Amino acid sequence: MKWKVCGNRDNLEEVAGLEPDYMGFIYWELSSRALPAKGVDLSAVPQQIKRVGVFVDENAETIAEMSRRDQLDFVQLHGNEQPSDVQKIKTLVDLPLIKAFAPSQHFDFGTLDQYTEWVDYFLFDTKGPLPGGNGYEFDWSLLDQYTGSTPYWLSGGIGLESIEKLEEFLRQPGAKHCIAIDINSKFEDAPGLKNISALKKFRHAIKGEL
């Protein structure tokens, strides 16, 4: 199982030292983990760790510009982007796209069908007051209703305490297309500053047992 550490900013080199498959960077200026407008030096992130840029309802031109500037490998759309927005972004930004959704009790998984032509992955996150980084789990059993074949990333408040439940979840039919686990605020000493010892424990679990 692959893993992504999201919301990186203040200790990039230490996180990169743990060799996660992906590192995420937040380009939404209202996030407490947002990169500063002038960017940060990403040279500590080696090429084999894929850089994921997280955007919220951002225009395609800005996403293209940031993707070039920071040599992003993936673009994650974490707002209310409509299929037409996603199509425009896909056309302008020649990178794999991840579209985030936050399923709750009455979520219509049929909505996703309008996106599959343009996106490479879905990411399922918790619905909350913020577009992302809310820090608590959603009911993963909702994903039993996901009958698509687009691979997805599981996200939302995953912490060390989630590991046992994750093992159980990954054995369920709803997890058939789950290809990566995304972690964020449960592994921080402060927003954007990751807790390396907690990440090490998670890596051990995800790479050794899950």
Ligand SMILES: O=C(O)c1ccccc1NCC(=O)[C@H](O)[C@H](O)COP(=O)(O)O
């Ligand atoms: O992390 C943020 O601050 C954030 C803000 C706005 C949009 C997306 C954001 N994060 C995107 C992620 O992929 C997070 O890892 C995901 O939302 C889960 O975060 P958490 O619930 O803290 O584990």
